[in-house]
Amino acid sequence: MAVNLLHANDQQGQYPDSWYAATRVALAPFPRATGEIRADVCVVGAGYTGLSSALHLAQKGLKVVVLEAHRVGFGASGRNGGQVGSGQRQDQDWLEKVAGRENARRLWDMAQDAKALVRDLAAGMEAVHYRPGIAHACWHQSEVDHAKHYAEKLARDYDYHEVEPLDREGLRALVGSEAFKGGDIDRGAGHIHALxxxxxxxxxxxAAGVQIFEESEVTRLIYGDKPVAETAGARVTCDHMVLAVNGYVGSLEKTIAARVMPINNFVVATEPLGARAKEILATPIAVHDTKFVVNYWRLSEDDRLIFGGAESYGYRFPDVAKVVRKPLLEIYPQLAETRIDYAWGGTLAITVNRMPCFARPAKNVLSASGYSGHGVALATLAGKMIAEAVSAEASGQTGGKTRGGFDLLADLPHRRFPGGQALRWPLLVSAMTWFSLRDRLGW
Structure with a gap:
């Protein structure tokens, strides 16, 4: 990849000008890494995956160092829609076909654990504001019918009774839009202040003893019995390494980069809506729709509409307010005169099969990335599963490999994106353009 996404659209060591950054709680900057550093575990990346890994590893008594290229939560973890969704990125029908019913059940239970972990952690944090409820808004009647059947399947086969199917009027009463044919509401899901x-x-x-270093971009990895991460000013030698870089992997780890594709997504926050807020969302739930390029939205604690979606096919961010305003007004034309106060973009990562890419790219190195827009809960749980895998390996309990949750996800098939380094981006652009055209035409 010719463009380094760590520096393509953002200022060094600064959060984007987002509503999240404007309302973040205080956190003093961490120092840059310098000199020779020794650790039991070196974690590269300080988002949900990296910091959850570090926290759970430190709780197991290991000495952990985290290296972050910019600031804590600089990437997708600090810019996303904040939705704590149920299940995996693929539905249970797909998982049953690919992984079998037993493993599909394990993957469902894993996702339930992921939501619970986020709720438990958020309960002790300042200004995270966990709120329950995510609605699924369907553009076509066939999608409404499928949503109803899927809710029945979850209740029957997975003992999950939190999803209520909604007809057109039922959904409209919640989301205040005439655009949709119906959908459902999952009251077991929720949303948070992402940053x-x-x-x-x-x-x-x-507090658990982790050393965090910011503005410490890793420029080289050296694999071996004792992996090494090098930055411009430091060299960290460790017994185990965790790669938690998601869409910013670039050329740092080419076997992961071949299976994880960075894409950009965009979000706006309107001016405070005041009394109009309840006309947009009757209760403070989050929503996502059935477009291929998904639209997602919720109300902030100060009654702004935070709305994400749209697409851009290039590494540079476009005029974000302009590209997001179009799908926003398609759903809420009554907001045509509403001011947009914040507009920001972010880089996430997708995989070919849209399931997260868990892997061991080298001895004593674990990686988790490619959450494909479903990462708030799963990335947080990924850190806990990584800690369990590293702890088991470090103690010699498994002879070098555990068959826990990490490996259940690692065993799922992950194809490389076609076209190699030279062609995979143009091929993805072609595919995304086709599917977004289908969205616009209503196919």
């Missing part, structure tokens, strides 16, 4: 949650993870990790 304050990752800052809360950093504070918990620091």
């Amino acid at each position: 304050n949650f990752v800052i809360g993870l950093a504070k918990l990790a620091m």
